[in-house]
Amino acid sequence: MVGNWRQPLLLALLGALAACGGNDAAPADGNEAATSNAAAAGKSPLALSAAELSRIGVTFAPVESVSELPVATVPATLAPPPNARVAVAAVIPGVVTRTMVVEGDSVRAGQPLAIVAAREMFTLAAGIDQASARVAVARANDRRLGQLAREGVIAGSRADEARAALREAEAELNEQRRIVRLVNGSPNRGSYTLTAPISGKITAATITTGSPVSEATSAYVIDAQGRYELTAQLPERLLGQVRPGMSVRVPAASGDDVRGEVTSVGSVIDPQTRSATLRARVPASAGVVSGRAVSATLYAPAADGAIAVPAAAVTDVDGKPSVFVRTPQGAAVRTVATGDRADGMIVIRSGLRAGEQIAVAGVSELKSIAGQN
Structure with a gap:
């Protein structure tokens, strides 16, 4: 028989075992x-x-x-793509008589930007008048000699020469008119109009009324609207993680993120910064400003x-x-x-x-x- 002093000890052991067995219950969800x-x-x-x-x-x-999951946030800058920035230059020396846009304005292709008075436009007007007169004389001569050649009065070669002279005079007149069209000129007024070659936003305007201009003058710079190129320096440790096609997001002034796509990741590491150049395509959006420094967050596809x-x-x-x-x-x-x-x-x-x-x-x-x- 177990002694009385052992009974409390056995009861305590049984209680401990019962408590341990209770831990086998399935965890709750x-x-x-x-x-x-x-x-x-x-x-x-x-x-x-x-x-x-x-x-x-x-x-x-x-x-x-x-x-998708964020990979890293890197500093970046936004600018128009290289082929989306156009300079509007004065093609004929002159003086600006009127400006129609200012920096920051949005313009459409073909929209007038400024009017320039140019003495050379009067020369072009005179050249057109002279060329028109030569065409009229050559046309009359062509008709007359052509008729005589058909009647057998003169040799056909003389009629051919007259036809060639007419074509030469017409070509000269067309060239004069083409120049006027190219510069959007008004020869009789002695002026021409600078127009926007593309639709976009005026990001630089260097002329005002009364300013002299020449062929070396870049009167306006227009950035095409609709897209930007993002450039960032990608740290060396991220080179294996970031690839073309991945998403990139930049904050806009509106408070919403603008989503773009990585287009290239450089393979050459700068020895000083230990980084490579990353480029991405970002669509235009309210609050996305060219030249602005931004924080770009790169995203990679996530597992299920x-x-x-x-x-x-x-x-x-x-x-x-x-x-x-x-x-x-x-x-x-x-x-x-x-x-x-x-x-x-x-x-x-x-x-x-x-x-x-x-x-x-x-x-x-x-x-x-x-x-x-």
Whole structure:
């Protein structure tokens, strides 16, 4: 028979074994899993009503899966593509008598920009008059000699010479008229008009009324609207991760991001900056300004089920990255494994599932309350 002193010891051992056996129960899912996770981390779930959560400024949002993940954010500049910037030059020396646009104006192809008075236009007008007179004489001579040749009065070669002289005179007249058309000239007024060769925005205007101009004068610079080229220096460590075709986003003044596409990644590394040149195509949008320095965020395709959360939702609890998951009682701490951070988002490698609700505002308040538990 077991001695009386052993009975309490046996009862204690049986109780301990029963407690250990209780741990074999299946873990709960969803909000119950959040509670279990918090308990495992040594943190009690935070019992807070909806009114209390609202009062301390806590906002929850669902965790969503993403199709692409941020790789890095790099400084960049925006400019029109090389073939989208056109200088409007004065083709004949003269003096500006009227300007019709100023820097910043949007223009369409063929729109008048300025009127230039040029003495050479009077010379062109006189040349057209003289060429017209020569054509009239040559045409009359061609008709007369052609008739005589048909009647057999003169040799046919003389009629051919007259026809050639007419064609030469007509060619000279057409050349004079072509020059006038090219410069949008008004010969009788002694002026010509500068017009926009492409549609776009006036980004530089160097002339005013009364300004002298010459063939070397670039009166206006027009940038084609509709697209920009983004140029950035890509750090050496990212060269294997960024490829043409990947997405790039830049912030616009409107508050929305403008999405573009990487077109090339340089293969030569600058020995001083340890970076390569990246270029991307970005569509024009309100608030996208040529020459502006921007922060460009590069994105790579994500694996199925990948998730990213706002950086503000992740905080350190006991030295581990954590989030606050919504539970029926309020909220619970959830430890997560994080990945890359860019564009205000953090990649979550494990610890969360799409659809779960996490705190995206009021996180510091929840952390403070959790520290008191």
